[in-house]
Amino acid sequence: MDAILSYAQARRDAMVELIRRLVEIESPSDNKAAVDRLGEFLADYLSAVADLRVHRAKQVGNHLRVKFRLPGKKKGGQILALGHLDTVWSLGTLERMPFRVADGRLWGPGVFDMKTGIAIVVFAAESLRELGRPVGRRLVMQLNSDEEIGSDSSRAITEAEAKKSAAALVLEPSAGLEGRVKTGRKGVGDYTIRVKGKASHSGLDFEAGASATLELARQMLTIAGFTDLKRGITVNPGVIGGGTRTNVVAEEAWAQVDMRVWRLADGRRIDKKFRALQPFDRRCRLTVEGRLNRPPLERTPAVLRLYRQARKIAGELGVKLGETQVGGGSDGNFTAAMGVPTLDGLGAVGEGAHASQESVLIDRLADRVALVARLIESL
Ligand SMILES: [Zn+2]
Known part of the structure; x- marks a missing residue:
């Protein structure tokens, strides 16, 4: 059997124990102190085997850079293992959703997205070190604290690390219970449309009014x-509001719109369309705020090459590695948009991200560790 795979299997209990500790330090994106506690725990845990750097942030948790000390003479460039410390779960969730081991799975808030992903990199690095396997490039794990809320604070750090990297391995959850990796992610834009009309009494002075709600409704049809759908472009006015009373012609109305695209060129094109919106009723004023926040992770030849390399290694480990493309973004969108070969969804095999049945398969921990370790070795 593959030496790294059997090493990882032998370390399974230690891995489960680390995952338990990571899950039991709750780390909601909106609680800096909590996210910082997880970062400090990891920095402490890894201090003997890695060089650590904390990127301090004011509003959100600090971001953590972990450079593993691994055997082998280093050529230029690095491999970026990308993950996040934060979860969507509020403090106290553990009381009703405690970490537990049952039915061949690990359960708990954030176990799948993506605390097990962090443990996979830690044990991949450990196996390479303990087995003395030479690694040709620096291995840097970047753990961001604000991925679940848009990565505003960490984006520049991710991009700076990506610039130095030969490849980005993203430890987000895989897809399906067979553990497919993600070779495409949609880009995401957020827009707010505001209409300013003219208020009037709907009975006494109807014609003097310019209805913002009516104008917004017409804009919604345009948007x-x-x-x-053929190009995978979706525009969703998920939230709208406006007006004050039924007998008042509305002065104000607004909408929040989510836009998703597979291709950057489509994102730019739709962005222009948003900016070119004009009022149907000239008495109304229209303002459009927003932009494409996350560029798409496009399924480029570079992404495919990396996927095929991973698939070959997985095959040698006795695992069939499928691929998929998904509508949700991750920090891998940023690295891919910079032209860095990026493979996403290399993390845990499980299901229920952001849901109460969030869980990971215990018997898929070892092959995931071996896959990531051998991929690092091969780059
Ligand atoms: Zn995630």
């Missing part, structure tokens, strides 16, 4: 028309 909905940007959707092009």
